[in-house]
Amino acid sequence: MAESMQGLHRTHRCGEVSQELVGQTVTVMGWVQKRRNLGSLIFIDLRDRSGLLQLIFDENDVGPEGFAKAETLRSEFVIAAVGRVETRSGAFNENLKTGHLEVRVTDLRILSQADTPPFPIEDDIRTREELRLQYRYLDLRRPSLQRNLMIRSQVANLARQFMSREGFLEIETPMLTKSTPEGARDYLVPSRIHPGAFYALPQSPQLFKQLLMCAGYDRYFQIARCFRDEDLRADRQPDFTQMDLEMSFVTEEDVMDVNERLLQYLFREVLGVEVTLPIQRMPYREAMDRFGSDKPDVRFGMELVNVSELVRDCGFGVFTSALAAGGSVRGINVEGQGHMPRKKIDALTDMAKGMGAKGLAYLCVGCGENGAHKCSFAKFMKPEELEALIHAMDGKPGDLLLFAADKDSLVFNVLGSLRLEMARQLDLLKKDDFRFLWVTEFPLLEYSEEEGRYMAMHHPFTMPVEEDLPFLETDPGRVRAKAYDIVLNGN
Amino acid sequence: MFAALGFTKEEAHKRFGFLLDAFRYGVPPHGGLAYGLDRLVMLMTGADSIREVIAFPKAKDASCLLTGAPDTVDEKQLEELTIRCVTEEK
Numbered sequence: 001m002a003e004s005m006q007g008l009h010r011t012h013r014c015g016e017v018s019q020e021l022v023g024q025t026v027t028v029m030g031w032v033q034k035r036r037n038l039g040s041l042i043f044i045d046l047r048d049r050s051g052l053l054q055l056i057f058d059e060n061d062v063g064p065e066g067f068a069k070a071e072t073l074r075s076e077f078v079i080a081a082v083g084r085v086e087t088r089s090g091a092f093n094e095n096l097k098t099g100h101l102e103v104r105v106t107d108l109r110i111l112s113q114a115d116t117p118p119f120p121i122e123d124d125i126r127t128r129e130e131l132r133l134q135y136r137y138l139d140l141r142r143p144s145l146q147r148n149l150m151i152r153s154q155v156a157n158l159a160r161q162f163m164s165r166e167g168f169l170e171i172e173t174p175m176l177t178k179s180t181p182e183g184a185r186d187y188l189v190p191s192r193i194h195p196g197a198f199y200a201l202p203q204s205p206q207l208f209k210q211l212l213m214c215a216g217y218d219r220y221f222q223i224a225r226c227f228r229d230e231d232l233r234a235d236r237q238p239d240f241t242q243m244d245l246e247m248s249f250v251t252e253e254d255v256m257d258v259n260e261r262l263l264q265y266l267f268r269e270v271l272g273v274e275v276t277l278p279i280q281r282m283p284y285r286e287a288m289d290r291f292g293s294d295k296p297d298v299r300f301g302m303e304l305v306n307v308s309e310l311v312r313d314c315g316f317g318v319f320t321s322a323l324a325a326g327g328s329v330r331g332i333n334v335e336g337q338g339h340m341p342r343k344k345i346d347a348l349t350d351m352a353k354g355m356g357a358k359g360l361a362y363l364c365v366g367c368g369e370n371g372a373h374k375c376s377f378a379k380f381m382k383p384e385e386l387e388a389l390i391h392a393m394d395g396k397p398g399d400l401l402l403f404a405a406d407k408d409s410l411v412f413n414v415l416g417s418l419r420l421e422m423a424r425q426l427d428l429l430k431k432d433d434f435r436f437l438w439v440t441e442f443p444l445l446e447y448s449e450e451e452g453r454y455m456a457m458h459h460p461f462t463m464p465v466e467e468d469l470p471f472l473e474t475d476p477g478r479v480r481a482k483a484y485d486i487v488l489n490g491n
Numbered sequence: 492m493f494a495a496l497g498f499t500k501e502e503a504h505k506r507f508g509f510l511l512d513a514f515r516y517g518v519p520p521h522g523g524l525a526y527g528l529d530r531l532v533m534l535m536t537g538a539d540s541i542r543e544v545i546a547f548p549k550a551k552d553a554s555c556l557l558t559g560a561p562d563t564v565d566e567k568q569l570e571e572l573t574i575r576c577v578t579e580e581k
Contacts, residue, residue: 129542133556136547148544152532178507195573204525207510213521214513223528229553235540237529238553246523255522270535431537461510463522482522491530 003109005029008080015051015097021085026103028053029080029111031141033121035073042070043102046081047121049146054088054102055081066108076114076121076138082107155266156223159243162265166258168219168245173208175201175225183459185229187238201227201239206459209246218248252482256438259486263436273434279486283441288408292330292416294442297490298435300428302419304330304412307392307403316380318361322405329405332415333393334422337400338364338374348402351421352414357404360414365390366397420490429489437487441465444472444481458483 011027030048037043042057057070061083073079083105093099118135119127123144132139139145160170179186179200186200202208205224212220224244230236247255256279264275280298287296290303308328311319319329334340349360363386364374378386393401404414423429444464445454454476456462464472468479504511529541542548550556569575 130550130556133542133548133550136557140546145543148532148536148538149546151536152528152544155528155532155535180506190572190574192571206525207507209523210510210521211513214516214518216519218519220523224525232551232553234551235542237541237545238549240541240545241528242525243528243531244523244525246521248519248521250520250522252522255524259524266531267535431534434534460507484524486524486526488531488534491527491534 002112005080005109005111008082008109010080013050014046014048014053017053017085017098017101017103019100022087022101023085025082025084025106027080027082028055028103030078031114031121032073032075032077032079034075035070037071042067042073044070044073044079044081046079047141049150051097051143053098054093055083055105056086056089056102057105057108062105062108066105069108069110070105073110074114074116076117077110078112078114080109080111081105151270154270158266158269159223159262162262163221163245166219168221169217170222171212171217171220172222173202173205173212173224177202177208180207183228187227187229203228204242204459205244206461209244210461213246213248216248219245220247221245252440252484256484260436263486267434275434275436279436279438281438281440284439284443284480285441287437287439288412292412292414292419293490294439295485295487295490296416296437296439297420297423297429298437299430299433299489300423302332302334302422304332304415304419305393306330307389310388310392311385314381314385316361316377318359318377319403319405322407325407327405327407328411329403330411330415331389331393331401331403332419332422333395334400334402334426335396336398337422337426338367338398340364340400345400348418348421352404352418355414355417356410357406357414360418361403361405363390363395363401363403365395365399365401371397433489435489438484439487440484441480442483442485443477444468444479444483445476447477457481 008027010029012021014028014030017026017028028046030046033045033047033052035042035044040059044055044057046053046055057067059067062070081103083103086102086104088100088102117138118131119125119138121138121141123142125132125142140149163170176189176199179188179198180203183203186203189199189201191197191199202224204226205222209220209222222244224242225239226242227239229238245259247258260277260279264277267273267275282296284294287294289306290296291298292304306328307330308323311329312323314320322329345362352360361377362375366373368374373386373390375386381389390401395401402415402418404411406414443457444462446457447453448455458481463482465480465482471478498506529544532544533541536544538544547555547557554561
């Protein structure tokens with residue numbers, strides 16, 4: 001028994017009803033969040049994407065028929081209500097934009113009834129994600145998701161304005177393309193007209209944007225949908241969106257400059273956060289050495305320390321054999337965590353093993369009996385060697401030192417991950433702290449053990465740094481590229 | 492560069508000859524950048540996952556729990572595409 005909205009025109013969204021409208025008649029439409037009956041009065045919290053608005057139904061205003069109708073309202077019914085804006089008769093709700101106001105309804109229409117949803121439409125939700133994804137259209141009614149998508153729209157909109165002002169052209173590139181040689185697996189689309197042949201969905205617009213440069217469109221950007229058929233990994237999507245741009249007749253500095261200013265503009269306009277320019281630059285090599293990652297989270301320290309030289313002649317076989325094989329020994333200092341229970345240290349060790357490490361060496365500075373050190377490898381070391389190690393790690397009594405020994409790439413991966421894990425456990429990652437970083441001078445190539453050959457680290461059309469060109473044939477892994485990435489909080 | 496990547500000249504040409512050709516007709520020096528908009532918006536909103544800033548995301552196994560994609564298709568569609576599935580349904 002849905003009613004027509006014929007003759008009604010929505011005048012305001014719920015959250016737009018403001019103090020200045022007191023005394024005026026408004027028409028609002030939305031979803032019933034909640035109904036409360038208070039004797040001769042019925043209160044409805046009406047919701048749309050702008051927020052909540054309280055409606056009050058009194059038989060004297062809405063009539064007996066309207067009041068009876070209001071009594072049938074349940075959560076998620078879609079209604080239209082006409083009424084007068086008033087200052088709330090009852091207590092104000094300071095948590096609500098419209099918390100001082102209510103609308104005294106004179107005309108109610110039920111535009112759509114609703115079944116009971118499988119989970120309540122509210123932010124403090126404990127429903128498992130599978131159910132939320134199955135009923136995504138209900139999940140999307142929740143204020144936090146509505147806020148996220150509204151911010152996303154605003155970001156895209158502001159980015160377009162900014163890029164347009166900077167002289168960029170927004171040009172779409174095709175979705176049905178040719179399979180790309182590098183990178184992840186392609187999603188393939190079979191061709192009906194060419195039996196046995198396939199299109200690939202783009203992993204990025206890389207080749208097309210370079211063709212656009214050849215074609216003279218000297219500043220291009222696109223908010224581009226990309227597709228990668230990757231194995232299950234945390235928080236990846238098979239189709240995702242890139243902010244993509246390309247410029248002609250520019251240096252790396254020019255590209256970084258325009259991106260920095262775009263990010264500064266977005267953060268200022270959307271969040272009121274001031275990003276200081278220029279954004280810090282860090283060569284790839286330094287990022288790996290200090291943070292064990294090519295996208296370091298620099299919101300906290302706990303930097304890696306290379307102690308290879310200190311332990312080169314020690315008696316601990318794990319250290320010395322890793323060094324003999326051309327690897328390194330590095331550590332991190334988790335300050336103040338020396339009394340971490342053995343169980344938790346074991347969990348960290350398991351995590352390291354899961355990444356391919358043979359183990360994890362630890363040293364709890366001064367945390368044993370009578371201020372002795374608790375250390376997994378003390379018996380292999382001379383006391384002065386241990387002290388030198390602690391000194392190099394800037395270890396103070398109560399600190400937890402973790403060491404990994406293996407080939408560099410594994411040591412970086414293990415300690416880089418442990419560093420993040422410890423930061424998570426110690427709550428060091430503040431969401432409202434935004435630390436941007438440019439990582440520069442990426443290697444041109446990286447060796448893939450899986451493929452048994454060098455692969456392009458970014459894409460095969462990256463320019464090498466001129467002075468490294470001689471190494472291309474002799475030592476390809478050493479060649480740096482004119483490639484850079486923007487990193488924010490480790491992403 | 493392609494030699495270092497293990498491509499023969501022929502392979503490189505087959506894969507992206509169109510771009511190599513284009514470079515023969517006058518290519519300006521150029522450079523660019525791309526980064527994930529999903530992740531940027533995730534950080535800006537304080538969301539815990541990029542699924543929270545995508546209207547219709549896939550689940551962790553790359554399926555869409557709302558629409559049921561990916562799904563089998565009509566035999567007729569496969570015939571038109573000259574495709575036959577050889578894997579048995581799990």
